[in-house]
Every structure is written in structure tokens, then in C-alpha cells.
Amino acid sequence: MIPLNPEIDRKLRMGLIGGGGAAFIGKVHAISATLDNRARLCAGALSSDPQRAKDSASIFGIHEDRAYENVQQLIESELQLDEKDRIDFVSIATPNHTHAEIAQTALKAGFHVICDKPMTNKVEDARELVKTVEQTGKIFALTHNYTGYPMIRQAREIIEAGEIGDILAIRATYLQGWLTTLDESVTASRGTWKSDPVKAGSGSLGDIGTHAYNLLRFVTGLNVNQLAATTESFHPTRRLDDYGLIQLRMDNGALGIITYSQMSHGRLNDFTLEIDGTAGALTWNQEDPNRLVMQRQGAATEIMHRHPAGAYMHELARLATRIPGGHPEGFYEAFANIYRAAYDDIAKNIANGFNPGINTLYPNVYDGLEGVRLIERVQASSEENNAWLDF
Ligand SMILES: NC(=O)c1ccc[n+]([C@@H]2O[C@H](COP(=O)([O-])OP(=O)(O)OC[C@H]3O[C@@H](n4cnc5c(N)ncnc54)[C@H](O)[C@@H]3O)[C@@H](O)[C@H]2O)c1
Structure with missing residues (x-):
């Protein structure tokens, strides 16, 4: 049984x-944040529309007294509550331009803040957020949720242990198809902001390209030295990128490539990470997340299943699982693993002012800045016809 937050001996309170x-991802936050019974959703400012914000509260189990019309009201009202009732953290699941x-x-x-990605639309705003996190000493986690999958953590540990040797090449391919049939003239029930350059900041690059970039950094432990990128808008009426190729030169000399697309017919959330090392290669796919494939030239292909009792499982991967092997875990559990790691730090911070610094198991404000910088550099390289730029 996963312990309740031992340092504070109570559940955390969430807004x-x-x-x-x-809306899509806010519901995923609500479920994932409470999956381990370590937090309770107490309050919300659930919509940009004040009436909808209040009306939506009951399906989240939020009492009407704490169903606020907007963020300002949420913050002011919660601050007036006794500290033992007040929320500890907010989760931000709103359009990109509102995050900062x-x-x-x-x-x-x-x-404390758990925020969805991309962290901000502008690099200056991301840097300001870094400053505020440092000045306030509060915990900040960014939900690049793919880093929460057990077999992704297994891949990270395999690489760290040197089991596939030095990394030579990384291929991250993130393909979706929902834009192929999107008619931008029709008002959609959600996500219309994703087609607005001011609100979205970038197109598929910010939406899924940043996930690919974050995941490859998390798994390999490498950073980018240089990049060259081309982005395209293949959709006939779209003003934002929906396809991109990003070439990377990593700080150990390895080559990387990210291909992202939301214009690939039939692809749902087809996100693959492949890594070539001097002694072996790894492949993982988000639509089959409980398996990790290892290959060595001349040897039989190894398929590792998420299996907490498996002798091959590394500790970080084992700790990221909740149920026995063969019982599929997926998107919610991986998302909850970001929350779980952030809760460890929030509870310690509440108990004794703990400051996690720059290295955390969950993506943090510095990773968020990296993602926003990626968007800015990719756009700059693409405007310069795929020029190689320092990162
Ligand atoms: N981590 C992931 O896998 C993942 C997946 C999808 C979306 N996202 C990110 O999550 C964010 C939301 O995306 P979505 O697809 O859920 O969007 P959405 O359009 O489905 O929902 C956005 C919600 O935010 C509300 N909102 C807008 N402005 C608000 C404000 N100022 N105050 C309170 N509520 C406000 C809207 O009314 C709506 O309920 C985006 O930043 C997106 O990039 C992350």
C-alpha cells in the first residue's frame, strides 16, 4: 500500500x-491526482465561462461553496480559509496562453503548482516562472506525463546502467491524425484555441513535439547542443504548424530526430521512442506502453513486460507500477506517477521547507523552460530554411 503523505500525515488538498x-485533460488531472488516495480535490475554477465553471463542479465532487467563477476568486477565497482547510496546490489544465x-x-x-505543457508561450515568461519558483520555494511540476510510464523509467535505468553502451542515435516519432479531418470553420466543443496562434503559441510543435523532446531528454539524460528544423502547415486552412522534422545534435555527439505530425491518417497517439547504443537498442511505443524491446545484433529480441516481480525490472520502474504484470496499466497511471513524485516533494516542503533543486523525478520548471526554448529555436531554424542553430 502506498503510504499517505507520511511527513504531514494527511491528504493534500487540490484546486x-x-x-x-x-474539456479533455482537466479530467485526467482530477483522476490521476487522486489515484493513490494522497490528495482530495477540494476546489476549482473549472472554466473560462463563470457559469460553466460553477455548473461543472458537481461532476468533480467539488462543493458549491468552493466552485469558483474564476482563478482570482479561487485564490482570494482560498486564502481567507483556515490553513487546515485551504488548498495546498493548484493544477493548471487551461489553454497554453493562460499558464504563465x-x-x-x-x-x-x-x-504549489502542477501545470500542463507547454509551460508558457514565451521564453521570457518561462524565465520569469523559474525566478518565481526559486523565490517562493514552492514545488512546480509540469505534466509531461509520458515520463511516468514504468517501461520508460526502465529504459532510463537501462541506459544509466550502461546496458546499451554509449548512445549513438535517438528517434522520437509522435504521430496523430486528428487534424486531417478538422474543419476549422465548424465550432468545436473544445480546443478551438489550439488553432489560434496567439493562444496556442505554436501548433503541433507545442502540443506533441515538446512531449517528444522532454521524453528523449528524460530517458537518455542527454541535452541538445544544436538543432535544425523544418515545420509545415499541411492542413489547407490552418495557420499553425501540423508537421515537423527536428534534427538534434546531442551533447555527447549523438544524433537525434523528432518527427511530429497531427496530419497522419489513422494515427491516434502513436508515439515511439527508439534509441541506438554501441551495445544494444531500445524501442518503446505509447500505444503498447507495458512493453520495452531490447535488441542486440545477432541475439534474440528481448521483450520486457511491465512486471513488478520480474528480476529484470530496475527499481525506478518497479516503483512506478501499482498492480501485477499482465494487468495493463496505462495513461492514468503514468500521469499519476508525475503526481506521486510531486506529492513526495510537496509533503516534504510543507513539513520542513524542502527544496528539490533542479533534479527531480517529475518534469519541473527548468524542464518547462527547456520545452519553451525548443519551440522558439525550432521556429527560428525553420524560418531560416532549416539552419543549424546553437541550443
Ligand atoms: N499532458 C498531456 O498529455 C496533455 C493532453 C492534452 C492537453 N494538454 C495541455 O493541457 C492544456 C489544456 O488542454 P485541453 O486539451 O484540456 O483543452 P480544452 O480546450 O479541452 O480545455 C480547456 C479548459 O480550460 C478552461 N479555461 C480556459 N481558460 C480558463 C481560465 N482562465 N480559467 C479557468 N478555466 C479556463 C476552458 O473553459 C476549458 O474547460 C493545454 O495546455 C494542453 O497543451 C496536455
Whole structure:
């Protein structure tokens, strides 16, 4: 049984921002944040529409007294509550252009923050957020949820242990197809902001390209020295990129390539990471996340299953599983693993002011800055016809 937050001996109290109406990821936050019974969703500002924000509260089990019309009201009202009732943290599941201001307001008011990606739309805003996290000493986690999969953590440990030797090449391919049939003239029930350059900041690059970049850094432990990129808008009426190729030169000399697309017919959430090392190669796919494939020239292919009792499982991977092997775990559990790691630090921070620094198991504010810098550098390289740029 996973312990309740031992340092504080109580559940953490959560406020959710976004997620109301037909919204997608806010509901995933609500479920994942409470999966381990270490937090309770107490309050929310669930929509940009004040009435919908209040009306949506009951399906999240939020009492009407703490169903707020907007973020400002949530922060001000929660601050007036007794400390033993007040929320400890907010989860931000709103469109990209709103993240910076909401996160700043919450941190400065004394709340920890779990924020969805990309962290901000502008590099300056991302740098300001880094400063605020450092000044307030609050915990900040970014939900690049793919790093939470047990077999991704297994891949990271395999690489760290030197089992595939030095890394030579990385291929991250993230393919979706939902834009192929998107008619931008029709008002969608959710996500119309994703087609607005001001609100979204970038297209598929920020939406899925940043996940690919974060995942390859998490698994390999490498950083990017240089990149060259080309982005395209293949959709006939779209103003934002929907396809891109990003070539990377890593800091150990390895070559990397990210291909991202939301214009590939039939692809749902087809996200593959492949790594070639001097002694072996690894392959993982998000649609079959409980398996990791290892190959060595001339040897039989090894397929590792997520199996907590498996002798081959590394500790980090084992700790990221909840149920026995053969019982599939997926998106929610991986998402919950980001929360689980952030909760460890939030509880310690509440108990004794713990400051995690720059290396955390969950993606943090520095990783968020990296993602926003990636967007800016990719756009710059593409505008310069695929020029190689220092990163
Ligand atoms: N981690 C992931 O896998 C993942 C997946 C999808 C989306 N996302 C990210 O999550 C964020 C939300 O995406 P989505 O697909 O859920 O969008 P969505 O359009 O489905 O939902 C956004 C919600 O936020 C609300 N909202 C907007 N402005 C608000 C404000 N100022 N205050 C309170 N509520 C507000 C909207 O009313 C809506 O309920 C985006 O940043 C997106 O990039 C992450």
C-alpha cells in the first residue's frame, strides 16, 4: 500500500483550474491526482465561462461553496480559509496562453503548482516562472506525463546502467491524425484555441513535439547542443504548424530526430521512442506502453513486460507500477506517477521547507523552460530554411 503523505500525515488538498464542460485533460488531472488516495480535490475554477465553471463542479465532487467563477476568486477565497482547510496546490489544465499568469498568481499566493505543457508561450515568461519558483520555494511540476510510464523509467535505468553502451542515435516519432479531418470553420466543443496562434503559441510543435523532446531528454539524460528544423502547415486552412522534422545534435555527439505530425491518417497517439547504443537498442511505443524491446545484433529480441516481480525490472520502474504484470496499466497511471513524485516533494516542503533543486523525478520548471526554448529555436531554424542553430 502506498503510504499517505507520511511527513504531514494527511491528504493534500487540490484546486483544479480548467477541466469543466467538454474539456479533455482537466479530467485526467482530477483522476490521476487522486489515484493513490494522497490528495482530495477540494476546489476549482473549472472554466473560462463563470457559469460553466460553477455548473461543472458537481461532476468533480467539488462543493458549491468552493466552485469558483474564476482563478482570482479561487485564490482570494482560498486564502481567507483556515490553513487546515485551504488548498495546498493548484493544477493548471487551461489553454497554453493562460499558464504563465495563473502559475505566477498561484505561486505568489503561496500555493504549489502542477501545470500542463507547454509551460508558457514565451521564453521570457518561462524565465520569469523559474525566478518565481526559486523565490517562493514552492514545488512546480509540469505534466509531461509520458515520463511516468514504468517501461520508460526502465529504459532510463537501462541506459544509466550502461546496458546499451554509449548512445549513438535517438528517434522520437509522435504521430496523430486528428487534424486531417478538422474543419476549422465548424465550432468545436473544445480546443478551438489550439488553432489560434496567439493562444496556442505554436501548433503541433507545442502540443506533441515538446512531449517528444522532454521524453528523449528524460530517458537518455542527454541535452541538445544544436538543432535544425523544418515545420509545415499541411492542413489547407490552418495557420499553425501540423508537421515537423527536428534534427538534434546531442551533447555527447549523438544524433537525434523528432518527427511530429497531427496530419497522419489513422494515427491516434502513436508515439515511439527508439534509441541506438554501441551495445544494444531500445524501442518503446505509447500505444503498447507495458512493453520495452531490447535488441542486440545477432541475439534474440528481448521483450520486457511491465512486471513488478520480474528480476529484470530496475527499481525506478518497479516503483512506478501499482498492480501485477499482465494487468495493463496505462495513461492514468503514468500521469499519476508525475503526481506521486510531486506529492513526495510537496509533503516534504510543507513539513520542513524542502527544496528539490533542479533534479527531480517529475518534469519541473527548468524542464518547462527547456520545452519553451525548443519551440522558439525550432521556429527560428525553420524560418531560416532549416539552419543549424546553437541550443
Ligand atoms: N499532458 C498531456 O498529455 C496533455 C493532453 C492534452 C492537453 N494538454 C495541455 O493541457 C492544456 C489544456 O488542454 P485541453 O486539451 O484540456 O483543452 P480544452 O480546450 O479541452 O480545455 C480547456 C479548459 O480550460 C478552461 N479555461 C480556459 N481558460 C480558463 C481560465 N482562465 N480559467 C479557468 N478555466 C479556463 C476552458 O473553459 C476549458 O474547460 C493545454 O495546455 C494542453 O497543451 C496536455
